[in-house]
Every structure is written in C-alpha cells, then in structure tokens.
Amino acid sequence: MRNGDYSIDYAYRDNVVSFFRSKGFVTQVRENSGRPDDDFIYMSSAQNFVRGGGDFSKYIAEVVTANGGRVFEPRGS
Numbered sequence: 001m002r003n004g005d006y007s008i009d010y011a012y013r014d015n016v017v018s019f020f021r022s023k024g025f026v027t028q029v030r031e032n033s034g035r036p037d038d039d040f041i042y043m044s045s046a047q048n049f050v051r052g053g054g055d056f057s058k059y060i061a062e063v064v065t066a067n068g069g070r071v072f073e074p075r076g077s
Contacts, residue, residue: 017029040056040059044064047070050072
C-alpha cells in the first residue's frame, strides 16, 4: 500500500520530462488539480501528448489529434 507515497511515480515523471527536454521539447508539469474535467481540457490542448495506457489518455489523444497535435503512442499499441 502506498499510503500517499507517490515518490516512484514522481521519479518516473521527472525522468520522462528530462528525456523530452534533452530532445529539445518544451515540457510542462502540472500538479494534479483534483478535477478530471480540468485535467482533460488542459491536456487536450497540448501540441504534443504522450499517451498512457488507459481510456482517459486515449480520449485525450483523440482530441489532440483532431486539433492537429502529435500523439506519442506507447509501444505495442
């Protein structure tokens, strides 16, 4: 049980951010707003979006693509 310890998740996130910044991408990290609708709107406006494996990310990717953005898909999808 995590008991509120998300340090592994944050370390993973920081590594992903470092990777994309090292490749010249401008990245932003937004802390969880606690409101999924706000998060959906924010992420859907991205020019580049790294898709996760769940449906929430799938729907965001569809909006990003419809708006002319680029979606990076997980391997094997």
